[in-house]
Amino acid sequence: MERKLFKNGIVLTMDEKLGDFKKADVLVEGSKIVEVGPSIAAEDCEVIDAEGMIVMPGLVDSHRHAWESVIRNVGADWSLQKYLGSIYYGNIGSKRRPEDDYIGNLLGSLEALESGVTTMLDWSMVISRDHTEEMIRGLKESGIRGVFAHGCPGDGEYWDRGSTLDCIDESKYIKQKYFSSNDQLLTMGLAIRGPEFCSWETAVKEIQTARELNSVCTMHLGFGTWGKVDRSIEKLNKAGLLGKDLNFAHATGVSPEEIKMLAEQGGSVSVTPEIEMMMGHGYPATGLCLENGLMPALGVDVVTSTGGDMFAQMKFTLQAERSRINEQLLAEDVMPGPPLNLHAKEVLKMATMADAEALLLDDKVGSLTPGKEADIIMLRTTDLNMFPVNDPIGAVVQCAHTGNVDSVFVGGKAVKRHGQMLHIDKKRIHTLAVEARNSIFEAYGNPDELWLV
Incomplete structure (x- = not known):
């Protein structure tokens, strides 16, 4: 050996x-x-x-949309509404060919590896089985340790609060074909819409499917103007559905009581601070989690609008949370400190062990x-x-x-x-990435008069 x-x-x-x-x-x-x-x-x-x-230990990213590497930085000035309206509902995200998803996931994974991220959850937007298989091929070829979170298309009939459509049968097929063992470099999760983007019954069925498949179940939840109104974590708790296998991206608008439910019953929150602050998801839930007994995980989220490294996310996490408390003290005419409320070591734990725990990989990585x-x-x-x-x-x-x-x-x-980087053909990757970008925008049109160089 x-x-x-x-x-x-x-x-x-x-x-x-x-x-x-x-x-x-x-x-x-x-x-x-x-x-x-x-x-x-x-x-x-x-x-x-x-x-x-x-x-x-290698850094861990618990929430990233890897395919978007081929359209990186198109959304430097996008709000959340602009992002959703441009990527979902039959727009940019629906213009991808299977080969675009291969290079998108390969490029996105290599970007992560080069920056020290050795484990990543890829929150996918699936168009067809061919697209899924090409996404998986890209992840495998990169050599990253990953969770491929199998999701549904980004079309409006799926992303609707009344939607009863699901991809459960396809998820079961992909699990059986590619992820029969959890003891492999690439494992499978389910990227579900959750109760705020489809019907309650569909969300419950998808959570139950993830548990049947012994897979982490991740969803976007509890942000924007609806996050504080829906109280989705409270509803999941009342239904007896909370557990450590549920991962919630953002959760900027949930109540302190709901975070306490996660701390008691199980469940993780992935904070993506840079994207949340720039796009309008709400203020990062770092302090909300810590003050109520939950260590948050961290993620990059969308490289349409930010870089793909975790060093930046650690800095944003630390300073955003310190600033939140400092501003509260200054408003009370009190100077912050001497000790600050959040330490660098806690943030490094979020980017390693807490992320590993969120992906149910803490027995393998994180330390x-x-x-x-x-x-x-x-x-x-x-x-x-x-x-x-x-x-x-x-x-x-x-x-x-x-x-x-x-x-x-x-x-x-x-x-x-x-x-x-070792064993990669950078020129080939660059050529394929540009071809994918060009194909997508030839089908969609040039948003916001981009240079597309």
Whole structure:
């Protein structure tokens, strides 16, 4: 069995029992972490020099629409209403060919990997079985650890509060054909509309299907003007449907009582702070969750309007929540501090362990715990924006960016080394991505007079 020894790094384990190390080693056998600590004595290993590196678990993104990588940054000035009206209901999202979804998911996954994201949930918008299979092909080819969340088309007859349409039979087929085991790099979830975008009966049926398939069930819920009115989490709780396998994206408008229900009965919230603040979903629910006993997860969401890395999302999360509390204190004529209400370490946990828990993958990823998968990233501390290192957690959350990611390993396999992605044909990927973009906008038209270069 192939063995690797990561030697003499600053090791952030995200495992409270193990702790962190100023200088330590990580021993990997095959795809698994077997030991973490200083001066590990091991022979017959590939030694990976981690001197001058922060060694840590790969970042996890619990909510992303990967196919949109081929139309990235078209929505730099889009509100949520503009986004929904442009992507859904027979618009841009319906103009994709199967081959567009292949390259969209491949490009989106490689973007994530290059930035240190080793695990990602892909919240899909399925048009046909051919599209689904091409999405899966793109994810698999990238080498990312992922949850392919199988969804329905974006057409109006599906995204309507009275809709009884579903894709349950197709979800069962895809699960059986591609995801018969949960012990594989790519697993399956269900991306359902939830009770705010289809009929209650349909939402219940889809939740029950996800449980029958032993899959995480993710939905957009509790945001915008309707979030505080619908009280969907309360309804799910009354129906006895809450559980740790339910993931709610955004939840900016839900009540404190509903968050407490999730903390008690199970369920996760994926905060996507940058998109929520710019598009008008509502203020990120970070503090709402923490104040009511729930550690939120984090996600990128839509690369139509932001970049695909988690460093930015950690910064947005930290500063948005600190600003919320600081403004409350200033309004009361009180200066904030000395201690701030949210620490960098908590945010790093959101981007690792909390995200892993939301995807039901915390037994595999999220920390450098012996027995878990060797999803490991290395950040250079020799870069100008990183040295001298005084607080490595602060360096990761507040200072680091994608350019500092030196190496990325998924299941012990290197996908990036010395700042360069491995085993990819960048020219081919670029050509296919441009062809996909052109095909989509030739069918739809050029929104907002984009340059389309």
